[in-house]
Every structure is written in structure tokens, then in C-alpha cells.
Amino acid sequence: MSKNTEREINNHVAEPPTVAEQEQTKSRFNLRYLAKYQSLIILLGLFILFGFLSNRFFTVGNLWTILRQTSVNLCIAVGMTYVILAGGIDLSVGSILGFAGAVTARLLKYGFTLAAFGVVLQFGVVGASVIGILVGLAVGFLNGFIITFFNVPAFVATLGTMTAVRGFIMLWTKGYPITKLGETFNTIGSGWFLGIPVPVWIAALVTVIGSIFLRSTRFGRYVYAVGGNEKAAVLSGVNARTTKLITYMISGVLAAVAGLIVTSRLDSAQPNAGLMYELDAIAATVIGGASLSGGKGTIEGTLIGALIIGVLNNGLVLTGVSPFWQQVAKGFIIIAAVIAERMGKGRE
Template sequence: MESQETIAKKPTILSDRYQTGWKEKVSEIFSRYGIFIIFLGMVTLMSFLTPYFFNVLNLINVVRQVSFIGIVAMGVTFVIITKGIDLSSGSVIALISVVAADFAHPGEHSLFVPLAIGVGVGALTGLINGTITAKGMIPPFIATLGMMTAARGLALLYSDGRPIGNLSDSFLFIGAGEILGIPFPIIVFLVVGIISHLLLSNTKFGKYTYAIGGNEQAARICGINVDRHLILVYTYAGLLTAIAGLMLTARISVGQPSMGVMYELDAIAAAVIGGTSLTGGIGTIPGTMIGALIIGVLNNGLDLLNVSSYWQQILKGAIIVTAVLIDSRKNKKS
């Protein structure tokens, strides 16, 4: 027969197991869907703080503004998953902007020409970043920092430091047009998101990207051509930067050599806030899209509340650091 002491302990043991199981379930749910919960919480909070936030036109405006950064952030997500970084996005946007705008004047060329040239320039800069990183064995921080400086210089040199205007209506449509009442940049944002998600989660390209970020040496042993794959990843990031740059140019109706300042940091922030690990091997496209939306909601909500832009920068920096700290704690536990 069981002793009185053993019988007395049983409820406590069962209670401890129940509490432990409940905590594990909550932890698992937050680990999987935490970013979505935070996003919904921010939307709810802003809706209470200002009556102008939860308005259809304002929400559409938030997503449209986020689209440009979000598309760049998706390319950056691929790069960060491989344990790399891309600091050149903002300057590449400026270069694409002035070059594409120069071929987008009314009556000179078809829409295809500035689009093709812009995409070509973006892909080429990504190809150069990837080649220098993979073949030159130069850290991606240094390689893309060099491209950041060079691309900004080329944009200023090409445009003589002046904006290039007088763009065709067909070109302006890609930044300011609508289809069935939905702004064209939002449609492109969603399409690029779906394609990037499928590419990362359902293809060999995505599996190789995760494998390289998880353990590059093991990936080489498994037969993955790491150098070629890194070049493709950076080229894809450059291509997405080109898409964002073209739409942003059309949105503001001018090719601007000073465009894209700080865009690279916002894109990295969106990816990190969305759960992409700076240590490599971890990240999702839906998470990055939500991360970009969180930045958009934060900026828009604080603007409506008349909060100083200086405070907005401080809050954004605090959120980025917090996201990295959470990621660091996760990595230590695993």
C-alpha cells in the first residue's frame, strides 16, 4: 500500500506537470505565431489611441507605403538566412531610379525598356555583390558596403546630382496606378511575397539557402555548390530591390539620386523583426512581410499621434535591438 506521504504528493506532481505542459504550449504558440500576435496587438492599440488609424483609406495607405520596403526586405531575408547581409539596397534603388527614369520619358521608349534596364541594373549589382562575397572570399558586410558607396556615387554621376523628371503615364502607373481599387504596389508586394515564399519553402533553392545558413561546411560536403548559390541569392535580392526602386520612382514621379537613404536598414529591420536570425539558417517570408507591416503601422500610428520623428527613430531602434535579443536567447536555448 502507498504511504500517506506518497498519496499527498500525487496532486502536487500532477499539478506541476499540468503547469509545465501549459507553459510549453503557450511558449510554442508564441514561438510560432508571436509576430502575428504582436502585429494584431499593435493594430488594436493604434485603433484605440487614434480614431483615424482604423480607416480603410489609411490602412490601404499603410500597406502601400510598406510595399516598397517589404519587397526589398524579402530579398534581404534570403541573404540573411545564408548568414550574409546586404547594405547596398538603398543606394542601388537610387541608381536604378535615375537610370530607369532617363529611359521613361513620354514618346521615347516603350514601358518595357525602362523596366528591363532597371531590373538589369538591380540584378547586376546583386550579381557583383554575390561574386565578390563567394569568389572573392570577402565578408558580405564589406562587399555590400562597397557597393552601397559605389552605387550612390554612380547615381549622382549619371544624373549630375539632379532629379530626372518628365516620366510617361504608363511608367507612372506602376507606382501610382490601381487595379480594381487596389494600388498596384500592393498587388506587386503580395505577388512577390507569394513567389518568394514558395521559392524559399517549396524548392531546392530554398532548401539550399537554409542549409548554407545552418552550416556552410556541411552544405559543401553534401554536394551543394555554395558559391554559385550565394551568387544567385544576392542576384535575387538585387532583382527585388530593382522592382521596389522602379515602383518608388514611379510613385514620386521623378528619378532621384538621393532616393533610398536608410532603406537598407529598414529592410534589415523588417526581416529581423519578422523572425529572420542574423546567425543564419532561420527566417520566413510571411514573417518578413509582417515585420514590414509592423514598421508601417508604427510609423503611421505615431504620425497620427503627432509623435516626433526623432522619437520614432528611437522606438524603431529599440524594437530592432529587442528582436535581436529575443533571437539570441532562442539560439542559446536551442
């Protein structure tokens, strides 16, 4: 963000605008400056608040816990950001998470029986994980296909796949958890690498790559364009369908990655894993400043949004607030964030 402002200032020097124009941008700039950082301010506020309320909050162990807990939501939320930026929504991520975890766990533990040949295919950690991720890709593709080729509203299409995929999980696991998945697999969720928890590495990688792709690639630009004004984008030669389709595939893959983390961390694939996770991911994206109508938002914002939710969850537990009140608090923060965004818009 600071890079951007620097550039803006440089441009002021390069082409001096008129006085009136300068004044106009100045006053607008200040407000936008605040609006830009409002979520960061909320995050810092929460840090200070919980630091005061609980002496266990600012311990190294707890900070790693926050990050590790946030990593799952962050993975999903990065994918969700792509979808929302392109003007869509993906409610099926929680189910994808559960399904990918269940597929990986069962392949890992029991292999895959090819009845026709009477053989059982065994899978290693890498093989099983890759297939889990491919499952996410496939469901994402299905979402995108339904939405772009049959013009079904994203909300309805992904509500449908959310339900159907949850059903597949039940069929696949027969309703029972699949547990004891082995040391190697468990490192994904519980291991440490270079003094940092592995899930944090994964989430960090996802965030950095997600951010670079969104900022620097043609595809990223198309995502903003399609979400901002689909007709104008199409009239500029952008293939809106493909662009939207890909965002759902990204979302599916990242939800599956989150599924691997959750399954590994618990050493168990639970049939109801990921239930309601879509709400936290949408919340992180929206708190991070993305507009649900598309075209506006950043991965950095989503990162802060996810951290706010993570800190809130953690802090409220540490300070002994009842889980019911935690939900109330989270709900109101989401609404407050959107109101703040709207008010920022109104001022412009």
C-alpha cells in the same frame, strides 16, 4: 504555419513516441508556439494601440496607405531575407533602388544616345523598366561575385558597392532629379487595379512567389542549408558559392523593383532615393524572426516584420509623435525583437 503543426500532430499519431518524449515535445512546443507568433502578437498589439490613440487609423484609406507604404520595404525585405538566410547581408539595396530608378527614369525621358552612330534610342515603359531591373541584377551579381570568389565579408563588400553605386547615381543624374515621367509609368506607383493599389499587387506577388520558392524548391532548401552550416551543406553536395551568389542577385532584382515603385510614385528619380532603406529591410527581416547568422527565418515572418514597421511609421505620424521619437521607437523595437528571439533560443 498551422499546416505545419497539423502535420506534426499527424505524425504523432502515426508513430507513437514514448511518454517521456511526448512530454518533452509538449512543453517545448508551447514555448515555441508563442515564440513563433510573437511578431504577429506585436503587430496586433500595435493595431489595437493605434486604433485607440487615433480615430483616423482604422479607416479604409489609411489601411491602404499603410500597405502601399509597406510595399517598397517589403519588396526589398523579401530579397534581404534570402540573403540573410544564406548567412549574408546586403547593405547595397538602397543604392540599387536609387540607381535602378534613375536609369529607368533617364531612359524613359531622354532615351539613350549612341554617340558613335548619332542615334538616340527611345525606350517605352516596359523597356526602360526591364533595363532598370537588369541593373539591379547586375549589381547583385557583382555583390555575390565579390563575396563568393574573393571571400570578402558580405558586410564589407556590400558597404563598398553601396557607396560606389550611390556615386554612379550622382554621375548618371549629375545630381539632379529626373521628373515628369509620364502617365503610364506613374501607374506603377500610384495606380489601382481591381480596387487594390498597384504597388500592393507587386509586393504581394513578390511575397507569394518568394515564399513558394523558398519553401518548395531545391534552391530554397539549399539557402537554408548554406546559412545553417556551410561546411555540412558543401559536404552534402550543395554548391554554396552559387547558392549565395543567386541570393544576392535576387536581392538586387527586388531592390530594383522597389526602385521602380518609388520613382513612379514620386514621378521623379531622386539622386538620394533609397538612402538608408537597407536598414528598414534588415529590420523587417530580423523582427520577422530571421537570425542574422543565417539558416533561420521565413518570408511570412518578414512580411509581418515589414507590416510592423509600416504600422509603426504610420501610427506614430497619425498620433502626432515627433519624427525623432519615431526613430527611437523603431530602434528599440528592433532590439526587443532580437532579444525575444534570443530568449526563445535559450529556453530550448
